[in-house]
Amino acid sequence: MFNRIALFLATNLAVMLLAGVVMSLLGVNSSQMSGLLVMAAIFGFGGSIISLLLSKTMAKRATGAQVIVQPRNEGEQWLLATVQRQAQAAGIGMPEVAVYDAPEINAFATGANRNKALVAVSTGLLRSMSRDEAEAVLGHEVSHVANGDMVTMALLQGVLNTFVIVLARVVGGIIDSYLSGNRESRGPGFAYYLIVMALELVLGLFATMIAMWFSRRREFRADAGGASLAGRQKMIAALERLDASHRPSTLPAQVEAFGIAGGIGQGLKKLFLSHPPMQERIAALRNQPSTVS
Template sequence: MNFMKTTMLLAALTALFMALGFTLGGPRGAVLALIVAAGMNLFTFWNADKIVLKMHNAVEVDAQSHPDYYGLVQNLAQRGGLPMPKVYLIDMPQPNAFATGRDPEHAAVAATTGLLSMLSRDEVEGVMAHELAHVKNRDTLIMTMVATIAGAISMLANFGMFFRGRNAGIAGLLAVLVAPFAAMIVQMAISRTREFGADRGGAEISGKPLALASALAKITDKAKQGGNPVIARNPAAAQLYIVPSGIKAMFSTHPDTGDRIAALQDIAAQMGDGTGGAIGGETVNMERAPRGSALNPHRRD
């Protein structure tokens, strides 16, 4: 994502804030919305990663609490020539992963417990290499900013539904339109070519494009079943994941999984990856720490 595209996205989101503010409060409402939007944009730039991680109840892990998972990411970061990101674990049975952070020096990667327990080690390497490719390509800032700001617009639109006053009818109509329009902006702003780029980058970092292809097939199969509570609360979060969950193909920010797998097969042929797509091996050690430890997201302090 280049600087111009980021600027255009934030300008569009700010315009939505101002339009809703004008509808609810006239010119003063528009000015107030502009001030709030500017503050939110600045706050999101510095804190979007923290918001997204908190949204998922992600727990940071290290070499002591989860050596296999942490070591796997550490090795991939070294291969990719990247600073070591913070590593997080999400207690969720659905397999998925994402990266966040404003730049490679302030990046974090997260995987769900479902992903680490369901996939082989090679497949997990492929997935986490894909996420590190997002970091390397500096996609993560726009991903996190879009998710948090679009979610905030949706909440503001819902608030407008309950607005009372002389403009209640207009406000109600606008509120109904704003939420889906915000979702459209999310989908339009996040180019599908970004995922192809991260797939290629992940294949180069891990050296196992067919392992990533195998992982995508498995994750997509599970994603069709839905059941992601974060997306249920905030649909804008879907664009963060390596495979979005419960989103219709025509509204997805991601390319069709079949097209991604085909592209990875071409990359494998170029790289000479002769695994044939039959990826086996051990899964990453996902034994959880006892309740009360730093690893358990439901620990009691």
């Protein structure tokens, strides 16, 4: 928790310092800048925080995931027991465990609170994976929860949104002022709104690249966590099974980034992937010093 708060504060401080330097160089009024930062922060963080708080509910509805309250068979008993053991080892509260109907091998974790999270697996995973492979996938998802990845991603997205809103409006105002002959008495011209929209699109693309870069880093960390909880060979075998399945994800967009499967794309598209290519993840585990066999 402390690391996430420190990252959040450090990133915000960096944004504020950078914004201050840019505004000083461009001669933007400090009082105007303060109001803009407040407005941008409200809109920038509002959506990501609300999505985080509703993430469990949205994920259940979007996937039709059924939470296991009373195990109906030995498989569900094994799922609950495995997640409970891994959660205790990771130092988090017992997540809700759910199963959703989907043909592909996949699983995801979400939730705003690491002690009240949700871990869900697809029926395709239960049909196609061995217990050892499934154990590693569950360890991967439990590691996402223990690392606080959902909260960190939401905070990072909020910071990036805020920066995009501020920079687009400041640069848009400067360009509009230049085009209008620096007439300060008139309000923003039509060009201002067009420029802001264009800048938000362009800057939004760069912000997405940054968010997806971080998302790919967290997948490597979750793979390492899964290897620690279940065993490195089990984690490698699980990733190899996922790599061989070649089934596209059916997870909704709001949940897809938190699934274990992903990372298909070439060229520039790779910059917008939430997951590294599976072969890179497997290679990273194989090159990692072994602590758990």
